[in-house]
Amino acid sequence: MARARATATRRRRPAVRRNRRRITIKRVWKPLLLVILAIGICIGIYYAASDPSLRISKINVVGTHLVKAKEIESDVWYVLKNERGLITKHHSILFFPKRRTVAYICRRPEITSATIGRVLPHTLVVNVAERQAVVIATDGNSRWLADSKGYLFHKASGTKILVPIVVLPEGSITEDGKCNAKKALQSALTCLQACREHKIETNKISVDREGNVCFNISDGFYAKLGPPVDIQAKVGTVAKMLEREPDIGERVIYIDVSCKEFPVVRPKSG
8 A cells, every 4th residue: 555655656746847948059059150151151242243353344256247246245235234133233254144145145036046254354255156048038129048947037138148049939028037938938948958969059949929949050051840849859850860961951941840750851942
């Protein structure tokens, strides 16, 4: 009986509470040090960004042929002057909006890509890659450079690029460089690719309103392909005829392969 009472008394003894809220230096010195370090880094970044000796003052542009270097330089300054960021607004060479600047430069149809490098203490180097012209597309009123996908990207007037000319039906190209005859232009590009594969030199490809394609082989000598179907095979037929008779252009005006199985020629008069 006495043992039972002792055991019961021992069980009812209240537990001693420990003070777990006591704050010691060992617990807070690491977080406090991290906070102080972060504040120091932010202050250092701000002073580095606002340092006048690191402010951008010169922009070098390389890789331009169609677009003037001054125009690219103006694009870069436009982005910098309109920047309102706490760090980037100081035009520091260490902290400037590179992605936005590249995107603004590449809005131009002539530019495919751009990279920006730094030359300390205050010079930016902008290297641009321009779109490659494959043909000059014209409808008799305007002339535009076009790439391999048929995209018109720059007026051909004043340029010294030597590429074949694609003549489209009148009214096919708008003043702002929009092509309303994309199928005709694509047929001409397919013809040009086939000519290159068969090693036929041509400097002019024409497509009429019905879509019929023809291309010049030399002065006064051309080939008619007819409707834009089986262009590759039709050009191959022309290539075989030129291989069999290299001087065929001296006696005929054109080769007509509208029906590639039965090609015909038109002799020169006299």
